Amino acid sequence: MSEHVDTSRRRFLGGTAGAAAGISIAPGVFLNQVAQAKPADQPVSSDNRWGMLIDTNKCGDGCDACVRGCMEENGWGDIHNSEPHSSPEQKAQWIRIVELRDTSTGYAHQLPLMCQHCKHPPCVDVCPTGASMKRADGIVLVDKHICIGCRYCMMACPYKARSFIHEDLQDQLVVAPRGKGTVESCTLCVHRVDKDGADAVPACAEACAAEGHDAFVFGDLNDPNSEISRQLALHGGTQIRADLGLDLGVRYRGI
Amino acid sequence: MTRLFQSLQSLALAAGMAFLAIPLLASAEVPRPDIPEANARYSEAQGCVEPTEEMRKNHMEYILHQRDETMRRGVRTRQYSLEECINCHVPKPESGKVVRSDSKEHFCSSCHSYAAVKIDCFSCHRDTPMPDADTTMHRLGSGKAHHFTGTEAELTADALRAVTEEGLQ
Amino acid sequence: MKKTIHFREVTNNGTGYWGLIGILGLIVAIGLGAAYYMEHHGHYVTGMNNQIVWGTPHVFAVFLIVAASGALNVASIGSVFGKAPYKPLAPLSGLLAIALLIGGLAILVLDLGRPDRLIVAMTYYNFKSIFAWNIILYNGFIAIVAVYLWMLMDPSKKQYSSTVGLFAFLWRLILTTGTGSIFGFIVARQAYDAAIMAPLFVVMSFSFGLAIYLLVLMAAMRWTDRPLGDALVRRLKNLLGVFVAGVLYFVLAYHLTNLYATEHHGYEHFLLLGGGIYTQLFWIGQILIGSLIPLAMLYHPSLGKSRAAIGWACVLIILGGLAQMYTIIIGGQAYPLVLFPGMEVSSSFYDGVVAEYSPALPEFLLGIGGFGIALIAVALAVKVLPFMPQKLDDASADPHHAGGAAEAAAGKAA
Numbered sequence: 034m035s036e037h038v039d040t041s042r043r044r045f046l047g048g049t050a051g052a053a054a055g056i057s058i059a060p061g062v063f064l065n066q067v068a069q070a071k072p073a074d075q076p077v078s079s080d081n082r083w084g085m086l087i088d089t090n091k092c093g094d095g096c097d098a099c100v101r102g103c104m105e106e107n108g109w110g111d112i113h114n115s116e117p118h119s120s121p122e123q124k125a126q127w128i129r130i131v132e133l134r135d136t137s138t139g140y141a142h143q144l145p146l147m148c149q150h151c152k153h154p155p156c157v158d159v160c161p162t163g164a165s166m167k168r169a170d171g172i173v174l175v176d177k178h179i180c181i182g183c184r185y186c187m188m189a190c191p192y193k194a195r196s197f198i199h200e201d202l203q204d205q206l207v208v209a210p211r212g213k214g215t216v217e218s219c220t221l222c223v224h225r226v227d228k229d230g231a232d233a234v235p236a237c238a239e240a241c242a243a244e245g246h247d248a249f250v251f252g253d254l255n256d257p258n259s260e261i262s263r264q265l266a267l268h269g270g271t272q273i274r275a276d277l278g279l280d281l282g283v284r285y286r287g288i
Numbered sequence: 289m290t291r292l293f294q295s296l297q298s299l300a301l302a303a304g305m306a307f308l309a310i311p312l313l314a315s316a317e318v319p320r321p322d323i324p325e326a327n328a329r330y331s332e333a334q335g336c337v338e339p340t341e342e343m344r345k346n347h348m349e350y351i352l353h354q355r356d357e358t359m360r361r362g363v364r365t366r367q368y369s370l371e372e373c374i375n376c377h378v379p380k381p382e383s384g385k386v387v388r389s390d391s392k393e394h395f396c397s398s399c400h401s402y403a404a405v406k407i408d409c410f411s412c413h414r415d416t417p418m419p420d421a422d423t424t425m426h427r428l429g430s431g432k433a434h435h436f437t438g439t440e441a442e443l444t445a446d447a448l449r450a451v452t453e454e455g456l457q
Numbered sequence: 458m459k460k461t462i463h464f465r466e467v468t469n470n471g472t473g474y475w476g477l478i479g480i481l482g483l484i485v486a487i488g489l490g491a492a493y494y495m496e497h498h499g500h501y502v503t504g505m506n507n508q509i510v511w512g513t514p515h516v517f518a519v520f521l522i523v524a525a526s527g528a529l530n531v532a533s534i535g536s537v538f539g540k541a542p543y544k545p546l547a548p549l550s551g552l553l554a555i556a557l558l559i560g561g562l563a564i565l566v567l568d569l570g571r572p573d574r575l576i577v578a579m580t581y582y583n584f585k586s587i588f589a590w591n592i593i594l595y596n597g598f599i600a601i602v603a604v605y606l607w608m609l610m611d612p613s614k615k616q617y618s619s620t621v622g623l624f625a626f627l628w629r630l631i632l633t634t635g636t637g638s639i640f641g642f643i644v645a646r647q648a649y650d651a652a653i654m655a656p657l658f659v660v661m662s663f664s665f666g667l668a669i670y671l672l673v674l675m676a677a678m679r680w681t682d683r684p685l686g687d688a689l690v691r692r693l694k695n696l697l698g699v700f701v702a703g704v705l706y707f708v709l710a711y712h713l714t715n716l717y718a719t720e721h722h723g724y725e726h727f728l729l730l731g732g733g734i735y736t737q738l739f740w741i742g743q744i745l746i747g748s749l750i751p752l753a754m755l756y757h758p759s760l761g762k763s764r765a766a767i768g769w770a771c772v773l774i775i776l777g778g779l780a781q782m783y784t785i786i787i788g789g790q791a792y793p794l795v796l797f798p799g800m801e802v803s804s805s806f807y808d809g810v811v812a813e814y815s816p817a818l819p820e821f822l823l824g825i826g827g828f829g830i831a832l833i834a835v836a837l838a839v840k841v842l843p844f845m846p847q848k849l850d851d852a853s854a855d856p857h858h859a860g861g862a863a864e865a866a867a868g869k870a871a
C-alpha cells in the first residue's frame with residue numbers, strides 16, 4: 034500500500050515538472066499545447082488512453098443527472114420512449130446509479146456505473162466475431178455491423194455494463210446507432226471524443242457539472258499533465274473489482 | 289471475405305437487374321424504379337459525391353469502407369458518411385414530409401425494393417435526417433472543398449485538414 | 458465362431474414409421490415457427506432479459522451439444538478400446554452424435570439476435586474467443602464423424618476405422634472441454650469461475666449421450682422388429698450407471714471446492730439452500746430425479762432387467778440433465794454479480810438482487826424443436842443408409858462376452 038502511494042507521488046512530481054512546459058494561466062489551470070482535437074481524417078492513436086475519474090463524494094444523493102444526460106445524448110431510455118415493448122428488465126441501460134451500503138458500518142453512498150473501458154476487456158476476448166472491440170485510444174465499442182447477438186460478451190462482462198436490444202427501433206440518434214438483436218453499451222461519447230479530443234466532455238460529465246456536482250473528470254490517462262492524471266497522482270483512485278486485473282479506464286474515488 | 293460477400297451481393301444485384309430486364313425486351317412498358325431526386329448537388333460538375341454512375345454501381349463499397357474507418361479507427365470525414373447520404377437523399381424535415389425506409393418513396397428503398405436487395409443499414413441507423421440536420425457539406429457545394437481524392441484540384445494537406453474540421457462543426 | 462453382423466436400411470413403410478416422421482416433422486415445424494416469431498418481434502417476446510441473457514434455448518442447445526459428443530462414446534469403446542460387443546453399435550452411435558450436434562447448433566443459431574448474420578459468424582473470426590474455437594470444433598466434429606462413419610460402413614475402408622475412430626474420440630474430448638470452457642472462462646461470475654467446469658462437462662456428456670443412445674437404440678430395434686440381446690442391454694445400462702455416478706461425483710467435487718473458497722459461499726448458499734426454483738431443480742430435478750432414482754432403477758435386481766424400466770431411467774437421466782443445465786446456465790446468471798464485496802447494492806439495473814426469469818413458450822418450443830431436428834435426422838438416415846444392424850441378439854453380438862471388462866475400460870476413460 035505504501036509503495037503504491039510512493040509511486041504515485043513520484044509520478045505526480047514528474048508530472049508537475051512536465052506541466053511547467055505548458056502555460057499556466059491561473060493556478061491549477063494549464064493551457065496544454067499538446068491536447069488538440071485530431072483532424073477528422075486522422076485515425077485515433079494509442080498515444081491517448083481516454084478515461085474518467087468519478088469522485089463519489091461529490092455524487093449527490095438521489096441525483097441521476099448523468100443518467101438522464103446519457104439518455105438524452107444517446108437516445109436510449111424512457112425519455113425517448115425507446116423500446117416500448119420491452120419489460121423493465123429488458124430495457125437497455127448504458128449507465129446506472131448504484132446505491133451502496135457498507136454492511137459493517139452502515140455508511141451509504143451512490144455512484145454511477147457504466148462500461149469501464151477495460152484495457153484487457155473480457156467482452157472483447159470472448160466475442161466470436163470481433164464485434165466487441167477496443168479502439169487504439171482505449172475506448173471499447175460494439176461494432177453492430179458484425180455483432181450476431183450471441184450475448185457472450187454480456188455473460189463475460191464483470192460490470193453488467195452491456196444491454197441487448199429486444200425489439201425493433203426507429204429514429205435512433207445519428208451519434209448512436211443501435212438496433213434489434215445487437216448488444217450495446219457506453220461509448221464514452223466517442224463522437225464527442227473524436228471531435229474534441231482531450232477537451233471533450235462526455236454527456237454524463239456535462240450533465241453532472243450542469244447540476245453543480247462536478248463529480249466527473251474526463252481525460253487522457255496517458256498524458257501525465259492531463260487533469261485526470263494529475264488528480265489520480267494526487268489522490269489516487271480505485272478500480273472496481275481491481276482483483277480481476279482488467280486495468281479499467283474508469284476510476285473512482287471515495288468508494 | 290467481406291469482399292467475396294460484396295461481390296456476391298453485386299452479383300445478386302446484377303442477376304436481379306438482368307431478370308427484371310426480361311420484360312424490358314418483351315414490351316415497351318419499362319418498370320423503372322422511381323428514384324427520388326436529391327436535395328442538393330455535390331458540385332456543379334457532378335451530382336453525387338462521386339459521379340452518379342459510379343455511385344449507382346458502387347455506393348456500397350464507399351459506405352462499407354467508411355463504416356470500418358469510422359467504427360474502428362475513428363475517422364470521421366463526411367464525404368461518404370451515411371448520415372450525409374440520408375441528409376441529402378431524403379426530404380428535409382422542414383418539408384414536413386417523413387419518408388421511411390419501408391416506403392418505396394425512400395431513396396434507398398426505391399431501388400433496393402426494385403432490385404430485391406435487402407438493406408441492413410436501417411435496423412440500427414435512422415432512415416431520416418435528424419430534425420436539426422445540418423447541411424454544411426452540401427451548402428459548400430463544391431467538389432474542391434470536400435474532395436479528398438482531389439479530382440478537381442490538388443489540395444494541400446493543411447487545406448484538407450481545414451475543410452475537414454469545418455465539415456465537423 | 459462369431460457370426461457376421463449385417464447392417465440394413467430400415468424397411469418399415471407403414472403408418473408407424475411415417476407417423477413418427479410426421480410427429481417429429483411437426484415438432485420441428487413448431488420449433489422453427491417459434492424461432493421465426495422470436496426473430497420477427499425481437500427477444501422481448503421471450504423471458505430473456507439483460508440479466509438472464511442466455512435462456513431456455515441455451516439449456517436445450519448446450520444439453521444437445523454435450524450429449525452429442527457423449528453419443529459417440531459407444532463407437533469409441535468399440536474402436537478405440539477394442540471392445541467387440543460395441544462394434545456393431547458404432548454406426549448408429551456416430552449418426553446420433555452428428556444429429557444431436559446439428560439439433561443443438563440449430564437452436565443456438567436460431568436464438569441469436571441476428572441469425573441472418575450467420576455468414577458473418579462464419580467469416581469474421583476472433584481467434585481469442587473460445588466461442589469462435591467452438592464453432593471450428595463443432596464443424597470439425599461433424600466432418601470427422603462423417604468420415605469415421607464412411608470408414609465404418611465401407612468394407613474397403615474398414616482398416617482405417619480404428620485410426621479415424623481414435624481421432625474422433627480425441628476430438629470429442631476437446632469439443633466437450635471447449636463447451637465447458639465457454640462457462641469456465643467467464644471469470645466474473647461466481648458460478649462459473651471453476652476449473653472443474655470442463656471435466657464436469659466431459660462426464661456429463663458421457664452420461665447424457667449414453668442415455669439418449671440407449672433409448673434410441675431400444676426404440677429403433679423394437680420398432681423395426683430386430684432382436685436386441687439382454688446381455689448387451691445390461692452392459693450398456695451398467696455403463697450408464699457408472700457415468701451417472703461419475704457426474705454425481707464431479708458435482709460433489711465442484712460444490713466442495715466452491716465451499717472451500719470463501720468468495721463462493723454466497724453462490725453455494727444460493728444454489729443449495731435459498732435459491733427457490735434453482736435449489737428445487739438442483740435437489741429434486743438433478744440429484745433425485747436425474748441421478749438417484751435412475752441409479753436405483755438401473756441397479757435394482759428386478760427393475761434393472763426390465764426394458765421399460767431401463768427406458769424410463771434413461772428418460773429421467775435426460776430430464777435430470779436438462780435440470781442440471783438449467784441450474785448451471787440460468788441459475789448461474791440469476792445469482793447477482795459481486796461488484797462491491799462487503800456492501801449491499803441496489804440499482805435500477807437489478808444489481809444485488811437475484812434476477813427474475815420465467816421462460817416463455819416460444820423458447821421452450823424452440824428447444825424441443827432442436828430435439829425434433831436431431832431425431833428426425835436419425836429416423837430419415839436409418840431409412841436411406843444401413844446404420845442399424847439386422848440383429849443384435851447376444852449370440853451374434855458377442856458369443857464370448859466377458860461382462861464387466863468394457864465397463865472397466867469405459868470407467869477409465871471417464
Ligand code: SF4
Nearest residue numbers: 148149151154156190
Ligand atoms: S466494462 Fe464490460 S463492456 Fe466495458 S470493456 Fe469492460 S468487459 Fe467490456
Ligand code: SF4
Nearest residue numbers: 160180181183184186
Ligand atoms: S453479442 Fe455481439 S458483441 Fe457481444 S459477443 Fe456476441 S457478437 Fe460479440
